[in-house]
Amino acid sequence: MGTYLVGALNGLAMGSLLFAIALGLSLVFGMMDVLNLAHGAVYLLGAYVAVALLPDGVGLGVFVLAVLAAAAAGAVLGGALAAMTRAIPHHLDQALLTLGVALVVAELLSLVFGNDVHSIAAPAAVGGGVAVFGGTYPVYRLLVIGFGIVLAVAVYLLVERSRLGTVIRATVADRAMVAALGVNTGRVLAGVFAAGAALAAVGGVLAGPILGAQPGLDEKVLLLALVVVVIGGLGSIRGALLGALLIGQVQALGTTLLPQYASFLIFAAMALVLLLRPAGLLPPRTAVRA
Amino acid sequence: MTDLLAVAGLRGGYAGTTVLDGVDLTVAEGSVMALLGRNGAGKSTFVHTVMGMLKPYGGSVRIGGRELAGSPAHVVARHGVAIVPQGRRVFAPLTVEENLRVAARGAGGPWTPARIYEVLPGLAARRTHRGDQLSGGEQQMLAIGRALLRNPRLLLLDEPSDGLAPTVVDRIAELLEGLRDEGMTALLVEQDLHLATRLADEIAVMQKGRIVHRTSTDAFRRDRPLAQTLLGVGTQPSGPGGDRS
Ligand SMILES: Nc1ncnc2c1ncn2[C@@H]1O[C@H](COP(=O)(O)OP(=O)(O)O)[C@@H](O)[C@H]1O
Ligand SMILES: [Mg+2]
Numbered sequence: 001m002g003t004y005l006v007g008a009l010n011g012l013a014m015g016s017l018l019f020a021i022a023l024g025l026s027l028v029f030g031m032m033d034v035l036n037l038a039h040g041a042v043y044l045l046g047a048y049v050a051v052a053l054l055p056d057g058v059g060l061g062v063f064v065l066a067v068l069a070a071a072a073a074g075a076v077l078g079g080a081l082a083a084m085t086r087a088i089p090h091h092l093d094q095a096l097l098t099l100g101v102a103l104v105v106a107e108l109l110s111l112v113f114g115n116d117v118h119s120i121a122a123p124a125a126v127g128g129g130v131a132v133f134g135g136t137y138p139v140y141r142l143l144v145i146g147f148g149i150v151l152a153v154a155v156y157l158l159v160e161r162s163r164l165g166t167v168i169r170a171t172v173a174d175r176a177m178v179a180a181l182g183v184n185t186g187r188v189l190a191g192v193f194a195a196g197a198a199l200a201a202v203g204g205v206l207a208g209p210i211l212g213a214q215p216g217l218d219e220k221v222l223l224l225a226l227v228v229v230v231i232g233g234l235g236s237i238r239g240a241l242l243g244a245l246l247i248g249q250v251q252a253l254g255t256t257l258l259p260q261y262a263s264f265l266i267f268a269a270m271a272l273v274l275l276l277r278p279a280g281l282l283p284p285r286t287a288v289r290a
Numbered sequence: 291m292t293d294l295l296a297v298a299g300l301r302g303g304y305a306g307t308t309v310l311d312g313v314d315l316t317v318a319e320g321s322v323m324a325l326l327g328r329n330g331a332g333k334s335t336f337v338h339t340v341m342g343m344l345k346p347y348g349g350s351v352r353i354g355g356r357e358l359a360g361s362p363a364h365v366v367a368r369h370g371v372a373i374v375p376q377g378r379r380v381f382a383p384l385t386v387e388e389n390l391r392v393a394a395r396g397a398g399g400p401w402t403p404a405r406i407y408e409v410l411p412g413l414a415a416r417r418t419h420r421g422d423q424l425s426g427g428e429q430q431m432l433a434i435g436r437a438l439l440r441n442p443r444l445l446l447l448d449e450p451s452d453g454l455a456p457t458v459v460d461r462i463a464e465l466l467e468g469l470r471d472e473g474m475t476a477l478l479v480e481q482d483l484h485l486a487t488r489l490a491d492e493i494a495v496m497q498k499g500r501i502v503h504r505t506s507t508d509a510f511r512r513d514r515p516l517a518q519t520l521l522g523v524g525t526q527p528s529g530p531g532g533d534r535s
Pocket of ligand 1: 304309327328329330331332333334335336
């Protein structure tokens with residue numbers, strides 16, 4: 001019994017990270033129909049920021065600094081991606097451009113950090129365990145779950161309650177119409193692109209003590225995030241949350257029950273959702289068009 | 291009277307195909323211009339190009355004397371142009387309130403959400419309903435309210451009566467009449483001749499991406515054969531002069 005509950009907690013931690021990572025991917029797709037294939041590379045950049053700044057057993061302050069540094073690096077890269085993709089008219093070309101950026105970033109990272117597997121330690125203050133379900137569970141992972149909850153609430157308040165959030169949802173529904181109401185949608189888009197990339201990079205730091213950093217991780221994470229976005233519904237924020245929680249659980253339970261089939265289960269879950277609900281679990285409603 | 295909108299030699303279309311083949315049209319400040327023409331004549335393309343939602347291939351679009359051809363839509367909007375597009379295009383997942391919030395700028399003008407709700411009580415009752423839960427008439431009211439919140443100098447209306455029941459069309463006509471009497475400048479694309487002649491001071495006719503005729507509404511009313519040859523009115527639901535009333 002305890003094993004499953006620990007697995008469920010692991011799933012929640014994974015779901016929190018996946019939500020942070022998939023959110024930007026989903027919103028950028030919803031707003032401009034562009035799949036940002038560099039999103040995984042942005043995540044990896046964050047993970048290597050953690051490698052560079054976090055020797056074993058650092059204090060919480062340094063860890064927070066690494067999170068902020070990764071957010072800044074991710075925002076800059078996201079802003080650059082927004083500017084580059086906006087200059088290109090066709091969606092396929094835009095996707096190819098982001099793929100090119102992904103390859104360049106990944107190559108640069110492996111030049112700087114080598115091809116070794118780096119493990120990253122949790123900050124010393126939260127490196128221990130607490131008693132849960134008759135065993136011990138890492139405090140750090142509970143904090144990651146807490147981060148996921150705070151993020152979900154913050155995103156909900158921003159997107160559902162603020163004028164900026166209203167404009168973002170309207171832009172997902174009908175971008176040209178929002179522009180005709182005097183909103184510089186290019187700037188909104190760049191902001192969302194940058195914020196989404198910043199979150200992915202922060203995800204890279206936070207996931208560091210769990211997943212480490214190594215070449216190829218960018219592709220794995222991108223694939224997981226894509227599955228989350230497809231399951232939840234492209235452009236849907238609630239969908240991204242639900243998809244992340246679901247995939248987090250599927251992966252954790254799969255690892256507990258059927259380790260050799262864990263990754264197969266994730267794609268089986270996606271196939272099942274697409275079969276039952278082709279637009280995803282919580283698709284954003286699209287605009288009424290002429 | 292000065293021209294608030296002055297379009298000259300405007301060419302445009304979609305991905306290289308030409309739809310607008312040199313449009314010349316002016317709308318005087320404080321007047322309503324109706325733009326008529328058969329389906330596919332290029333009326334919506336024209337409206338979208340003036341709004342900056344489509345890039346023109348060439349030509350001039352002046353708003354209050356300022357050249358805005360090729361400017362993006364948000365810039366055109368900030369120079370005082372607002373659109374009520376064909377098909378309404380309310381934001382389906384957003385509530386009525388949120389639809390209006392997207393349009394509301396911080397600074398001034400007579401139109402505020404409170405006044406919109408006052409003039410359109412039907413919308414006030416549906417404030418918390420989503421765009422896709424509204425009837426066609428309510429969506430049209432919302433699209434008009436959203437445009438008015440921009441406090442525009444020039445209002446572009448693309449077939450506001452399209453697909454609506456006669457009683458609803460009448461309510462929209464009354465609303466637009468009120469705006470006209472307050473001095474609103476508007477370009478009204480309309481297939482419903484009765485509505486167009488009721489609201490407009492002048493009438494222009496578009497054919498194959500050009501303005502082929504322009505006249506005062508009074509002269510147009512008296513000249514039934516003209517309407518028939520230019521528009522193929524026999525195929526329209528209502529004739530000029532309004533067999534509807
Ligand atoms: N989004 C589009 N892409 C390509 N062609 C279009 C598009 N919209 C309209 N057209 C074409 O442009 C021409 C003019 O259409 P439109 O401006 O909508 O006419 P109207 O509003 O007068 O009925 C038509 O031939 C139509 O098929
Ligand atoms: Mg049209």
